[in-house]
Amino acid sequence: MSQNKRLLLQGNEACVMGALRAGMTFFAGYPITPSSEIAEISSIELPKVGGRFIQMEDEIASMAAVIGASLTGQKAMTATSGPGFSLKQENIGYAAIAEVPCVIASIMRMGPSTGLPTSPAQGDIMQARWGTHGDHPAICICPTSVAEMYELTITAFNYAEKYRTPVILSTDEVIAHMREGVEIKDDYEIVNRKQPAPGDTSYQPYADVDGDGVPPLAPFGAGYRYHVTGLAHGDDGFPVGPGAKNDIMLRRICAKVEDHADEIAIYETQFTEDAELLFVAAGSVARAAMAVVKRLRAEGVKAGLFIPKTLWPFPATAYKACLENVKQVIVPELNLGQMVLEVERITGGKCPVSHVGKVTGELFSTEEIYDFAMAVNK
Amino acid sequence: MATTLDYLRTNKLPHIWCPGCGNGTVINALLRAIDAKGLDKDKTVIVSGIGCSSRAPGYMDFNTLHTTHGRALAFATGIKMANPELTVFVISGDGDSSAIGGNHLIHACRRNIDLNLIIINNNIYGMTSGQYSPLTPTGATATTAVYGNIDRPFDLVALTSAAGATYVARASTFHVPQLKTYMERAIENKGFSVIEAVSTCPTYFGRRNKIGDAVNMMNYIKENSVMRKEGVTEYDKTYVIGEFVKKVAPEYTDNYTQLIERVGGKK
Numbered sequence: 149m150s151q152n153k154r155l156l157l158q159g160n161e162a163c164v165m166g167a168l169r170a171g172m173t174f175f176a177g178y179p180i181t182p183s184s185e186i187a188e189i190s191s192i193e194l195p196k197v198g199g200r201f202i203q204m205e206d207e208i209a210s211m212a213a214v215i216g217a218s219l220t221g222q223k224a225m226t227a228t229s230g231p232g233f234s235l236k237q238e239n240i241g242y243a244a245i246a247e248v249p250c251v252i253a254s255i256m257r258m259g260p261s262t263g264l265p266t267s268p269a270q271g272d273i274m275q276a277r278w279g280t281h282g283d284h285p286a287i288c289i290c291p292t293s294v295a296e297m298y299e300l301t302i303t304a305f306n307y308a309e310k311y312r313t314p315v316i317l318s319t320d321e322v323i324a325h326m327r328e329g330v331e332i333k334d335d336y337e338i339v340n341r342k343q344p345a346p347g348d349t350s351y352q353p354y355a356d357v358d359g360d361g362v363p364p365l366a367p368f369g370a371g372y373r374y375h376v377t378g379l380a381h382g383d384d385g386f387p388v389g390p391g392a393k394n395d396i397m398l399r400r401i402c403a404k405v406e407d408h409a410d411e412i413a414i415y416e417t418q419f420t421e422d423a424e425l426l427f428v429a430a431g432s433v434a435r436a437a438m439a440v441v442k443r444l445r446a447e448g449v450k451a452g453l454f455i456p457k458t459l460w461p462f463p464a465t466a467y468k469a470c471l472e473n474v475k476q477v478i479v480p481e482l483n484l485g486q487m488v489l490e491v492e493r494i495t496g497g498k499c500p501v502s503h504v505g506k507v508t509g510e511l512f513s514t515e516e517i518y519d520f521a522m523a524v525n526k
Numbered sequence: 527m528a529t530t531l532d533y534l535r536t537n538k539l540p541h542i543w544c545p546g547c548g549n550g551t552v553i554n555a556l557l558r559a560i561d562a563k564g565l566d567k568d569k570t571v572i573v574s575g576i577g578c579s580s581r582a583p584g585y586m587d588f589n590t591l592h593t594t595h596g597r598a599l600a601f602a603t604g605i606k607m608a609n610p611e612l613t614v615f616v617i618s619g620d621g622d623s624s625a626i627g628g629n630h631l632i633h634a635c636r637r638n639i640d641l642n643l644i645i646i647n648n649n650i651y652g653m654t655s656g657q658y659s660p661l662t663p664t665g666a667t668a669t670t671a672v673y674g675n676i677d678r679p680f681d682l683v684a685l686t687s688a689a690g691a692t693y694v695a696r697a698s699t700f701h702v703p704q705l706k707t708y709m710e711r712a713i714e715n716k717g718f719s720v721i722e723a724v725s726t727c728p729t730y731f732g733r734r735n736k737i738g739d740a741v742n743m744m745n746y747i748k749e750n751s752v753m754r755k756e757g758v759t760e761y762d763k764t765y766v767i768g769e770f771v772k773k774v775a776p777e778y779t780d781n782y783t784q785l786i787e788r789v790g791g792k793k
């Protein structure tokens with residue numbers, strides 16, 4: 149019998165509840181608006197389930213502690229916003245190359261620097277992809293509602309565990325702070341990382357034994373005594389110099405995400421079957437764009453909406469499938485042009501792509517997007 | 527008794543360190559202390575940052591984690607918080623621990639979390655070939671202090687004592703028996719322990735500062751050190767060797783375990 153229940157939740161609150169549902173037992177963070185509720189609620193809820201919360205001295209330390217905790221076998225998370233997200237970057241790269249599952253929530257506010265600290269923005273979309281140095285895999289999930297903050301936080305943990313990689317959950321301040329009804333189901337798929345077979349004496353922490361690019365990860369303390377480093381390393385985890393081993397390792401950690409991009413892709417399509425004017429919008433902007441699409445449809449314009457919920461990898465296959473009749477793509481963003489670059493790349497010149505950016509620190513009104521659409525879609 | 531080789535990944539040897547480097551001596555003392563305390567290799571974690579000294583864990587047969595520059599204590603804090611049953615050591619250079627990692631250092635001391643920090647102080651940035659560190663003496667030369675260092679060095683013992691560490695000691699690569707004994711005491715201490723191991727980098731500090739080769743540097747430490755005496759605060763030698771703080775205070779992960787029990791959390 150279904151035990152579904154309906155709760156009125158704030159976005160950040162839903163994020164913590166989703167994390168707990170996914171099995172989070174460790175949180176390390178440093179306060180920053182508009183993400184602080186994630187830390188606050190974690191500090192209240194984690195000890196109740198025997199989990200642990202720690203407020204570290206800064207975001208660098210928080211990211212480090214999360215990686216350390218994950219290596220002991222726990223599901224670990226941190227939360228931050230722009231300035232703190234920048235500080236975490238070096239260690240996010242460490243988690244990527246050392247292949248340590250973890251979740252980083254980054255609630256976007258207006259930057260750069262302190263910018264408009266309490267205002268919504270989408271200026272960190274590229275930082276979520278390329279914030280840390282070097283080639284690396286990136287998964288970034290972007291909820292558009294409070295309900296999705298719950299469900300997609302579960303997905304973020306599942307992806308982290310499945311692909312043994314850091315996963316970024318990033319949306320704008322509006323989604324994090326608004327309150328909506330959330331339907332909590334009694335059943336969600338929960339993924340746990342692969343571990344070596346008990347007593348496996350030949351365990352190598354980076355050997356792709358299953359051929360899926362994702363080596364099993366043993367917890368520290370379980371008797372495997374392996375080595376983890378941010379240096380280029382071989383299957384055994386020990387440092388290697390320039391040469392084929394680094395090439396193999398780096399290509400594998402990138403391919404484990406890129407090769408599964410379609411599987412990872414999360415998106416929603418609205419009225420795209422016959423769309424000639426296609427909006428591509430994420431986070432709170434998707435909601436404004438939806439209102440515009442409905443209005444245009446009522447006026448006889450064949451408008452549609454593509455909502456990527458994984459910004460990285462961008463749901464390219466699904467997006468391209470929407471383009472058949474499209475004559476114009478419009479990408480509204482709360483930045484001066486970030487996601488649009490990926491949209492343009494994937495559109496590949498099939499039709500014009502126009503960007504409408506807003507950086508006042510305020511939301512788009514439907515009129516703004518509507519007026520822009522009317523101007524380009526003459 | 528096991529030999530130190532029983533605690534090393536012998537297939538990873540030889541190590542990368544220069545002849546005469548003090549790192550090996552410090553690790554030797556640590557392995558002897560671990561053996562004397564009978565620690566379970568499987569339940570022991572060695573964490574380090576980046577630097578010559580931080581390459582040590584790769585040679586040591588435990589759960590080992592070579593992290594980012596300066597951040598070892600923060601990684602170790604996550605490990606110890608998540609699984610307090612593990613015995614956690616942190617090996618760090620003077621730059622790693624007190625320059626880029628200085629903030630993590632004082633906060634780990636303040637929390638009194640049960641980690642054992644070994645700072646290998648060679649007075650210089652070894653790995654990056656000899657720039658001055660927060661432990662380079664005033665007036666000494668370095669590749670970024672060719673005209674003489676105008677910075678004032680930290681006193682790591684005073685710094686970590688003031689920040690709240692519950693066990694603080696200093697020994698050197700000349701004072702090896704003391705190094706081992708203090709490491710044992712650090713393991714015994716339920717709280718944050720700091721051991722400053724005064725060490726030598728003949729390649730970049732010794733040569734540039736005309737102290738000479740490894741043997742001369744060892745003699746330099748010998749001649750410039752003195753054992754700490756209870757009640758004495760002023761010494762005429764550079765290196766005061768001894769135990770400076772031995773106190774009992776609530777330990778961080780214990781406090782959290784009690785908090786869990788208080789809110790009725792244990793499943």
Ligand SMILES: Cc1ncc(C[n+]2csc(CCOP(=O)(O)OP(=O)(O)O)c2C)c(N)n1
Pocket residue numbers: 576577578579580595618619620621622623646648650651652653654659
């Ligand atoms: C974020 C960052 N900054 C700088 C470096 C370069 N770096 C590597 S080791 C090191 C200093 C090492 O000195 P120390 O910590 O004293 O250790 P030692 O090599 O002397 O043992 C520096 C500056 C780095 N790896 N990462």
Ligand code: SF4
Pocket residue numbers: 542543544546547548549578579648652653726727728729730
């Ligand atoms: S450079 Fe100095 S610290 Fe590094 S291995 Fe050589 S002697 Fe040791």
